Amino acid sequence: MLIIGERINASRKRIAPAVENKDAGFIIQEAGMQIEAGADYVDANAGTFGPEREPGLLCWLVETIQGSHECRISLDSPNPAAIEPALKLHKGKALINSISLETARFDSLLPLVRDHGTDVIAMCADDQGMPTDLENKLRIAGTLVEKLTAAGVPLENIYVDPLVYPISTDHSYGTVVLQAIERIMTGFPGVHTSIGLSNVSYGLPFRFQLNQMFMVLAMGRGLDAAILDPTDKRLMANVITASALLGRDEFCMKYLEAHQGGKLDLE
């Protein structure tokens, strides 16, 4: 399971001033907490500062985080003018978060994904919008995989995001995404799926509980990556437990390690 730590996003109240004021200590701490909690990628998003300031701030985030931690960064922007300079500074294999089937976005980000050999999140959206139904999600997923691989992007670098919508809006939205995950994973063996987990609980109370359970349900359908807050200890305990139950943890070694490390018994 690939965990993308979502916390360093300038749309969040405590992150915005830290990015704006280049508070390196705070950002380094936020990155460290997430890595310690199990993040494979640290997401970095400076999109709220607008197209003029975003490139500089995204570059500063990459340099600041990688200056103190050995980790990979998820460059969270649709803006090639921000991603390209950040990629040049980035050490190791980056993740571009995200491409989609929107023509302008696809055409401008594809060369960066391909030429830098990055991982890429491929959102199920196109010029007509962001579909909520299974058929259109699957249609876009198929076209994305086809076009990306035809352009030379290895299948194993692609993380299809079927787009999670709040179940408070329509009570079928959860099952539609679960079905999409399974169909994408079985339809394109070797591809990955990723979700922005917390969208599912928007508009409902006690969102942690919904996020924690949806993660398990999505893993049950084959999900192998997610953007989430890894400092939610119960969520991460659930990921470890579900991995064991789903036969992805031989001899339950990681489960037993987590138990010995006090990471399961959280009451």
Add this chain to the structure above:
Amino acid sequence: MLIIGERINASRKRIAPAVENKDAGFIIQEAGMQIEAGADYVDANAGTFGPEREPGLLCWLVETIQGSHECRISLDSPNPAAIEPALKLHKGKALINSISLETARFDSLLPLVRDHGTDVIAMCADDQGMPTDLENKLRIAGTLVEKLTAAGVPLENIYVDPLVYPISTDHSYGTVVLQAIERIMTGFPGVHTSIGLSNVSYGLPFRFQLNQMFMVLAMGRGLDAAILDPTDKRLMANVITASALLGRDEFCMKYLEAHQGGKLDLE
């Protein structure tokens, strides 16, 4: 989701003396706790006392529990000599737990299931044993459904139990059962599936956590009944949350009610 409360089982340390000494107060309290926590059926098992004493003690359990609570009992025995008199005392629709494809068991319990119109758990076991592989579980499930319905048992009274084995024994046992649940539910629309939840975690530490997560994974595959301890508050919170995420809780009403009743926030 049909919840069968498992606690009144004479193989449990605190239950055995209460049954033996006919401690009605204790049994009534155990039943009440489970009903309060959401049990639809209260399981009653006096099997450890042997074939001579079991019928009398099972009858005493039925009379004691139904004398104080409006509830239905899961008559947990393979022994028709215990089930038949208990059924005569039972008010309302009982559950027979359980029939299987073992010839003697099937032939002796079928008339009771059919003539009393009970619900019935149908275990995926036959004269060759209790298979751990998907193919044989499905073969037995199919034959059970076929033979029971041919004998006049309505499909909606049948709860197929694919038999959960500990993942500590073989790390594929979890996924085999999850696949079996989905195949049985889609193969026989209208039938139910039920599992003895806690078997999955046998031999591993912090079993609550494994049980809680496996319940969610099984619900994700269509499970609609389980034998479990409903006084595990987090387990029941997970059932309510998973129901909402799986589109089985219109407008998330039960989730919102549970939240307002303080049943979700358990830290």
